[in-house]
Amino acid sequence: MADATPVRINLLPHRAQKRAARKRQFVSLAVLLAIAGLAVVGLVHLILSGQIDNQNTRNQILVAENKKLDDQIKEIDKLRDQIQQVLARKQVVESLQANRNEAVHLLDQLVRILPDGIYLSSVKQNDARVQIIGYAQSNARVSTLMRNIEASPWLTKPELVEVRLVPLPGARPGDGTQVNQFTLNFMMKRDAPAVDTRGPAAKGARKA
Secondary structure (H helix, E strand, O other): OOOOOOOOOOOHHHHHHHHHHHHHHHHHHHHHHHHHHHHHHHHHHHHHHHHHHHHHHHHHHHHHHHHHHHHHHHHHHHHHHHHHHHHHHHHHHHHHHHHHHHHHHHHHHHHHHOOOOEEEEEEEEEOOEEEEEEEEOOHHHHHHHHHHHHHOOOEEEEEEEEEEEEEOOOOOOOOOOEEEEEEEEEEEOOOOOOOOOOOHHHHHHHHO
């Protein structure tokens, strides 16, 4: 019986093929992963680009709306300035009207409250304050005038500044005729009632 000869099989080509197959699988997987990664990156880029575009569009809308609001605010400011100018003119007109009425009441009251024996040489009004300068035959008549001012519905707070003896205006020099020159301040009442003042003030004027 002949001896059995051992069979030798060369496995190197088979192993090389397996390594080559694994290498190809690895390369294929790497390529797929790279493609998937690029796809993900591209998709993220597209999403972010879309969001950026949307945000830019919103920003442009906001800028446009802000510009509209700025224009509206400017118009409102112009209207406010115009309103203020109209109100200022209205206040001036009302002040002039009030001053005109006050001047009428002042002259009317002076006619009513002046006692006999008193003559005015100057009447000055500064807002509600009035200063009169005049001549009186006696200090008692000046006191009566102050009482009449207190009793008037349009006048108040008489304040005697000074009284002094001076030569009678128009008199001949050296004849010795003198009168009392007085300076008196008082206030006009604002929004005083329009009533007939021929009562206490006029009575006081007749008694002087």
